Amino acid sequence: MSDEIMIECEGLTKRFGTFTAVDHVSFKVSKGSIFGFLGPNGSGKSTVIRMLCGLLEPTEGTARIAGFDVTQQIDQIKNLIGYMSQQFSLYDELTVYENLMFYGRLYGLRGGELSRRRDELVALTHIEPYMSRRAGLLSGGWRQRLAMACSLMHKPSVLFLDEPTAGIDPVARRELWDLLFEFSSKGMTLFVTTHYMDEAERCTHVGYIHMSKLIVCGLPDELKRLPEVNPPGTKRRDVTCEHVTMAMQVLRHMPGVKSTTVFGQSMHLLVDENLPEERIREELAKAGIKQVDIRPIGPSLEDVFVALTAKMEKAK
């Protein structure tokens, strides 16, 4: 990661009629980082990506890719960026091989250069066995790999991925992220939108957009230390026990417990700093829950986003 800023937007705004899809969003992404852009459906994630790729004209504000303005210097930007859209836009009638060749040619690759780059990406994505299959007949995971390979044919410096893991099986998801880390280590800047909190945890930087506004942006660890996330006089505890949903019902109404969230076999509690762990054990024992393991934990990114969204809603 270097200090070179690859993506920069300042007061970026997009209005469709009276509806404001993106409201004065500003952030910077430096070279080689993986920027995770999170937010619920309809919050404006795709609109931001589309403005950064030059597909939509911003209503207000500016955006720059590698120093080039997206409205004024789009021609210089086009060769620098790759874009993998939500639905992995491929030509279903074309085979895997033909899709690769088409996207390569679209970016002006010819002859030896084209076939070399194609072979590189085939090796990287392991799509070799499907070369002569039509894209329309590929499964979701393979479609995603092909779409990725297609968007990388011209060696972009910045790659935009709009929900690249939506509807993909866990193995393919893991492998995609392995690839993303590899690209990032080679200096490529990645801008990824996602719904998944675990994916957000893997990013070097995250931004959270809610109701068209960028609520927070920064390094995951910094965000977890924000005072809004760690209200003074509170601590977080992980409680692992049997009958965890029943336990939650018990603890939810206990004085000193601010919030409870279940994570499979355990739950995360936000409690008063001076609430002793023994009190929690006693309360659970009353309900017949004996095997209880309590550990101190830090906030997750989800906690961060929940806390900040709640704060914003309250401010309204």
Added chain:
Amino acid sequence: MNKIFRGFTAILYKEFIVVLRDPMTLFFMFFPPLIEMIAFGYALDNDVKHMPMVILNEDRTTESRQVIDNFVNTQTFRVVGEVQSVTEMAAAIRKGKAYVGLQIPPDFTRNLRAGRTARVQVLIDGSNSTTALQALNTALGVTLRQAVVTLLAESGRSDIPIEVRPQVLYNPAMRSPNFFVPGVIGVVLQIATTFATAMSIVRERERGTLEQLLVSPLSRWGLMLGKLTPYLCIGMAMAVGLFAIMHWLFAVPIAGSLVALFISTLVYVFALLSLGLLISTRAKNQMQALQMSMTLIMPSVFFSGFIFPRETMPWIFYSIGSCLPTTYFIELMRAIILRGASLMEFWQHLVVLSAMGLGLFAICALRFKQKIA
């Protein structure tokens, strides 16, 4: 040059594969035009031959039978039955059994021999004005000629005082297919090609692949030309087929040069495809694109001079016709195929067609927004 059409070869490569790999599109491009061509070609026939005719012969002499024979000998009429009364004759025409009724009254021969005017009544079904007109003209001609021959015999002259010797040029047999089929080719080509390009960009927009093209350095001219070229090749292949049908099935001779024929067709198809592209940049979905291209076919059928002569049209329809590529193409085709005209003699038409094609193409490239909203 390279920069203006950047991405052209990539789009061309992809479009050819997509088009050739989709048998349904190919089928719908080729099959309906062939059927339309054959159907139109046979249906649009103004040569009325052997119109059904009923006879009410109340005279029953050699002379009256001579009249009937003269009618039949023109080949315009054929006798489908004899009736016994005027009411019966009218009923036959009303029911559509006959177009024409020929009534020869009982005193026909008597009047003829006595040197008085012998009257023959001809009833014509006027509900179809084209056939009625032809029946009327033929009936008048037949009786007039017989009257003149009778007068000649009485006056002792052996020759007709004035004889017209008409010579019909370029279509001596006055066959309808020679007139209509070149026009049918123009209309059929429009039906088949315009919708093909009209759908193409809309389809990419619907599938989301257009976004992928828009983020690439592909230029708008490259995109448009790459989309158009494969269909130009298909359109020309189709034109070859249509000309073959015209020549072999409808026996229309091609008097002019094939080179002139194909140059005109190439320019025409280019204009049609550009029109389709223009629709494609405006339509929101494939349904709209289809409807728009279908709507544009109507004026080409009515105002291009394909069926109705443009000279007799009110000025508004005449002007609409002047804006249609089909108008110029049909005039070129009739000139080249029937009259053997050279392109030098019709260069204005070719210039207008080329200007339309290039103009439409430029408009859609310039109008095409490289944004999605």
